[in-house]
């Protein structure tokens with residue numbers, strides 16, 4: 001079994017004197033031009049970390065590896081990803097390093113799948129799905145950019161670990177079964193689609209020991225309910241035969257993403273109440289049948305998203321192994337998101353560099369000692385802004401720096417002091433909040 005590629009389900013420490021080593025996942029990205037042997041790069045990264053680190057901190061970039069000529073020639077990013085422990089930092093002596101070396105492809109490796117018959121006139125208008133090769137450069141870093149307070153990301157990774165473990169152990173499907181379907185639901189702009197794509201990328205990196213490559217199939221739900229509606233049932237069948245073909249390649253791990261799944265599955269209940277044509281029942285039934293067929297495959301995962309959970313067909317919801325609510329971010333997550341925006345603007349030179357304190361420090365009374373330093377003032381101001389942003393989606397938050405610049409900074413010479421930029425964000429936030437307190441951004 002090769003399930004060690006993902007963190008264990010609990011990751012907890014057992015309290016005995018001789019603790020087993022803790023799995024630490026290191027992700028190493030090869031340069032596009034590198035032809036180095038993956039095993040050599042993994043060894044070099046392992047040697048570098050064990051000789052230059054005393055502790056390892058989860059979710060951090062390693063930046064000082066350029067002292068290794070071999071790594072410099074072949075690698076452009078090393079990241080300490082997850083640590084399978086409750087603690088986010090562990091001594092290197094307790095760590096069992098799992099090094100995952102990958103070389104992402106460019107976006108050009110995306111194909112489109114038309115819903116129409118190959119020779120039909122409407123072929124161009126009816127793109128039913130796109131298929132991207134993974135790992136993909138466009139998706140690199142998305143996983144790290146998504147911030148949730150409750151550990152949604154670990155939950156998803158642990159679910160995949162469980163399904164791999166159960167599949168490898170040949171658990172009898174008649175006795176214990178699962179459907180390989182995940183449903184993320186919640187308000188718009190909370191990162192559901194991004195999280196699905198980021199998970200697909202993560203799996204392609206993490207499972208590279210057992211699958212040589214990954215595929216992300218994005219289904220366009222709307223095109224399945226096209227104006228050629230009576231054709232939709234057949235269309236679902238054709239689409240899923242294409243997916244089955246991909247899944248038959250056992251060297252590939254395939255993630256199928258169905259966004260706004262309610263548009264596909266609401267139809268059956270509407271049909272039952274007489275407001276939808278019976279064709280739509282056929283589409284939903286075709287979809288459910290096809291999903292049932294895929295559950296026996298080891299190398300596939302169906303990720304679905306919805307903004308309106310109430311509208312989803314009950315039979316579909318019942319098939320989802322994980323139904324995860326993805327809500328609006330709380331102040332702590334808002335702080336992290338805005339801080340990541342500011343860090344990016346500092347990286348490109350639009351904002352003057354400043355080391356912002358963590359949320360815990362900035363929000364606690366102890367930090368008042370630092371209130372007079374630029375870092376302390378900036379931290380306190382950012383906490384205030386984060387509190388004022390309650391109720392905003394991640395999408396709106398990532399837009400706030402743009403509005404701040406457009407409305408309040410304009411032509412001023414970069415780099416702008418961080419505090420000035422934050423004041424501008426505060427003004428932009430106020431302007432978008434109508435009298436009743438609801439925000440309009």
Ligand SMILES: Nc1ncnc2c1ncn2[C@@H]1O[C@H](COP(=O)(O)OP(=O)(O)OP(=O)(O)O)[C@@H](O)[C@H]1O
Pocket residue numbers: 145146147148187188189190191192193194195305306307329333337393394395396398
């Ligand atoms: N929790 C979050 N942390 C960081 N960024 C976030 C978060 N939530 C949303 N975003 C950002 O908001 C943008 C929109 O996210 P995305 O389209 O994935 O959301 P969604 O929930 O699928 O929205 P919709 O339902 O409207 O399609 C992305 O750029 C994403 O990075």
